[in-house]
Amino acid sequence: MLWKTIVASVRSSPFFISVIVFGVLIDLVFRYLSSLSYKYLIDKALLPRDLEALAIVIGVLVAMGLLNVITGVTSDYAKARLDAQLLMGYRSALFRHMQAQTHRFYERFQFGDLLARYFDDIPGIQHAVLQVFGGGLLSITSVAIGLGILFTMEWKLTLLALIGSILLFLPYRMLKSRSLALADTYYTHLDQFNGLIDENMKAYRVIRVFDMRHSMLAKVEGTLRTMASVGVKRSFVDANLNRLPLLGISILTAIILAYGSYLTFDGRLSVGEFIAYNFVFATVGNSMYGIAAILPYVLSAKTNLQRLHEVMEWKPDVTEQGAKDLPAVHSQIELCDVTFAYVPGELVLQHLDLSIPLSGYTSIVGPSGSGKSTVLQLLLRFADPEDGAVMYDGQNIREVQYASLLSQVGIVFQDSILFLGSIRENIVIGKPDATDEEVEEAARAAEIHETIEAFQEGYQTLVRNHGDNLSGGQRQRIALARALLRRPHILFLDEATSALDPDTEQSVNKTILSLSRSMTIVSVTHRLAYAAMSDRIIVLDKGKVTESGPHEQLLEQHGLYHRMWEKQQGFVLSRGGGSARVQAERLRSLPFFQGIEQGALEQISQLFIAEKFEAGITIFEQDDPGETFYLIARGKVEIIKTTDSGIRSRVAVLADGDHFGEIALMQNIPRTASVVTLMPCLLLSLSRDHFHPLMMSYSSIREALEATLKMRV
Numbered sequence: 001m002l003w004k005t006i007v008a009s010v011r012s013s014p015f016f017i018s019v020i021v022f023g024v025l026i027d028l029v030f031r032y033l034s035s036l037s038y039k040y041l042i043d044k045a046l047l048p049r050d051l052e053a054l055a056i057v058i059g060v061l062v063a064m065g066l067l068n069v070i071t072g073v074t075s076d077y078a079k080a081r082l083d084a085q086l087l088m089g090y091r092s093a094l095f096r097h098m099q100a101q102t103h104r105f106y107e108r109f110q111f112g113d114l115l116a117r118y119f120d121d122i123p124g125i126q127h128a129v130l131q132v133f134g135g136g137l138l139s140i141t142s143v144a145i146g147l148g149i150l151f152t153m154e155w156k157l158t159l160l161a162l163i164g165s166i167l168l169f170l171p172y173r174m175l176k177s178r179s180l181a182l183a184d185t186y187y188t189h190l191d192q193f194n195g196l197i198d199e200n201m202k203a204y205r206v207i208r209v210f211d212m213r214h215s216m217l218a219k220v221e222g223t224l225r226t227m228a229s230v231g232v233k234r235s236f237v238d239a240n241l242n243r244l245p246l247l248g249i250s251i252l253t254a255i256i257l258a259y260g261s262y263l264t265f266d267g268r269l270s271v272g273e274f275i276a277y278n279f280v281f282a283t284v285g286n287s288m289y290g291i292a293a294i295l296p297y298v299l300s301a302k303t304n305l306q307r308l309h310e311v312m313e314w315k316p317d318v319t320e321q322g323a324k325d326l327p328a329v330h331s332q333i334e335l336c337d338v339t340f341a342y343v344p345g346e347l348v349l350q351h352l353d354l355s356i357p358l359s360g361y362t363s364i365v366g367p368s369g370s371g372k373s374t375v376l377q378l379l380l381r382f383a384d385p386e387d388g389a390v391m392y393d394g395q396n397i398r399e400v401q402y403a404s405l406l407s408q409v410g411i412v413f414q415d416s417i418l419f420l421g422s423i424r425e426n427i428v429i430g431k432p433d434a435t436d437e438e439v440e441e442a443a444r445a446a447e448i449h450e451t452i453e454a455f456q457e458g459y460q461t462l463v464r465n466h467g468d469n470l471s472g473g474q475r476q477r478i479a480l481a482r483a484l485l486r487r488p489h490i491l492f493l494d495e496a497t498s499a500l501d502p503d504t505e506q507s508v509n510k511t512i513l514s515l516s517r518s519m520t521i522v523s524v525t526h527r528l529a530y531a532a533m534s535d536r537i538i539v540l541d542k543g544k545v546t547e548s549g550p551h552e553q554l555l556e557q558h559g560l561y562h563r564m565w566e567k568q569q570g571f572v573l574s575r576g577g578g579s580a581r582v583q584a585e586r587l588r589s590l591p592f593f594q595g596i597e598q599g600a601l602e603q604i605s606q607l608f609i610a611e612k613f614e615a616g617i618t619i620f621e622q623d624d625p626g627e628t629f630y631l632i633a634r635g636k637v638e639i640i641k642t643t644d645s646g647i648r649s650r651v652a653v654l655a656d657g658d659h660f661g662e663i664a665l666m667q668n669i670p671r672t673a674s675v676v677t678l679m680p681c682l683l684l685s686l687s688r689d690h691f692h693p694l695m696m697s698y699s700s701i702r703e704a705l706e707a708t709l710k711m712r713v
């Protein structure tokens with residue numbers, strides 16, 4: 001694999017390679033000429049006292065020395081250029097490869113894994129390529145030429161040297177697998193370490209607020225300690241790979257000196273020949289050591305290459321081969337008989353037929369996990385269906401140029417990523433050549449122009465740390481302006497306003513509603529109050545369309561939409577959304593409060609306390625004591641079960657109007673699962689201590705809760 005990489009690198013830069021090869025040749029000629037010169041210096045000039053011969057030998061050596069310096073400097077420059085070129089080439093190839101990837105790739109390779117590929121594996125490979133090509137080429141050629149010269153001078157001695165040279169390569173054979181295994185372990189921990197740094201940066205608020213600094217530090221230090229310990233072993237093994245050949249060289253030199261001296265005593269070698277032989281041998285020995293010294297780099301590069309190939313061989317899920325342009329769409333987009341799975345064999349969508357007319361405002365709703373976001377991913381070609389087709393005006397989007405599809409659509413996600421740069425730069429991302437007028441027009445349409453103008457630096461205000469210096473609403477409106485700047489025919493929204501506080505959410509939704517007069521809006525949302533404003537609603541359940549039509553019509557059907565709607569009613573939010581209360585009537589729809597008289601429900605509703613949580617917060621862990629019941633006024637949480645072997649898996653996602661932890665109202669049974677927030681949440685909690693006196697008065701509540709408990713068990 002490394003050899004192929006070296007050949008490919010050589011092919012990519014013939015000019016620099018030729019310069020380096022030329023430098024190597026001159027260096028070799030100089031090395032051997034200097035060594036051999038002793039034979040002539042001693043036998044032809046010094047011993048016969050021939051001044052002319054002395055002048056010729058010294059003159060040739062000086063001339064060659066000068067030439068060697070000039071070619072050496074040129075060759076160093078060529079190596080530096082090749083070095084930079086290789087580094088740039090590998091890094092840009094990896095980046096291009098990443099850009100072709102979608103969710104499966106990014107689920108498999110985390111930020112830390114990829115960072116290590118860029119900053120450890122690629123430099124490791126590039127270093128080995130240059131070592132092999134620069135030092136390696138010089139050493140191998142030098143050994144070949146040197147051995148040829150030595151054979152012509154004294155073949156028996158040379159044969160002995162050749163056999164003895166095995167000593168130089170023994171350590172490589174002995175330590176190779178140990179070095180490879182240590183490199184592998186080291187890089188695994190390095191990936192982990194990079195991942196932890198990333199996590200610390202992204203979640204620094206949660207870490208601070210939950211006083212997790214100690215545990216995070218312990219984790220990082222644990223990883224660093226392992227890395228240090230593996231690093232020491234690795235350095236030691238690699239140092240031995242370097243040092244042991246030196247020992248071999250010393251033993252070999254002693255043998256050559258002893259046997260060479262014996263031949264000189266015996267008169268079979270002249271003094272000049274013996275000294276020249278020794279110098280040539282020293283050069284060969286150094287070159288052999290040079291080869292042995294490269295081997296640790298080669299070993300390390302083997303691991304680096306394997307890791308890089310693991311990433312580079314990951315085939316993109318979506319191939320962009322379509323040749324024709326997608327004409328301006330105006331009629332409808334469809335999913336025709338679509339089947340799709342994230343994990344082979346676990347179908348998320350099965351023979352799904354869905355059609356969205358290209359006018360007005362369409363909402364896609366449904367219980368969590370019903371496939372809403374998946375539908376959006378397929379419509380935007382973040383993934384391709386296993387079966388069936390996604391059509392825009394009857395054109396299969398696999399067959400059209402991806403860029404021509406993208407030019408007609410815009411999207412705003414729940415977490416719109418803002419980049420480091422000015423607000424203007426963030427808006428023009430999708431259309432870098434946009435004029436100031438166009439940028440302002442998009443910002444006006446997103447109703448953020450005045451706000452931006454009010455900033456001291458206006459459109460040049462710097463967006464820091466993914467938008468930390470802006471409010472959630474401002475970030476979403478900038479993301480909206482970014483999407484609108486491309487004048488899309490269709491604007492897709494993926495829970496675009498769900499994470500905003502209620503007032504901001506309402507105001508951004510008003511903006512979106514007004515946009516639906518001039519473009520098609522397709523919104524995936526779990527918040528039905530805003531879906532109700534759309535022209536048509538498509539209800540998904542378990543990957544199938546179960547209902548569709550306008551809000552009133554769906555309510556009349558008394559089906560899934562009606563049930564979902566009812567569940568989200570009965571919460572009264574304070575201005576700004578910092579607090580909420582549940583209406584007594586809403587409590588009646590909970591199975592364990594059915595049949596309770598109005599007065600008692602009123603009392604119970606007073607006992608709830610509103611609590612706000614950021615995304616990613618653990619409300620409680622499995623096995624924690626159960627003391628509180630929760631109602632979700634707004635937000636989304638995931639329920640996670642941990643098996644005895646420590647494997648955590650998501651068993652459900654709950655959203656607005658759902659409840660969890662009701663067993664805690666009755667008795668302190670350890671929690672059967674953990675609950676973690678997926679977005680900012682406003683929860684209403686009711687503790688058993690507060691509730692207990694009421695339950696004593698109403699036996700029906702206890703009976704209903706006992707029935708629930710029985711069912712769970």
Ligand SMILES: Nc1ncnc2c1ncn2[C@@H]1O[C@H](COP(=O)(O)OP(=O)(O)OP(=O)(O)O)[C@@H](O)[C@H]1O
Pocket residue numbers: 103107342343348366367368369370371372373374375526653
């Ligand atoms: N990247 C993924 N890998 C594996 N399974 C996934 C992945 N993304 C989604 N799923 C699964 O696919 C199913 C549909 O998920 P999807 O996100 O489309 O649902 P949704 O209706 O948008 O849910 P939510 O309202 O919770 O966002 C779920 O069972 C989910 O667990």
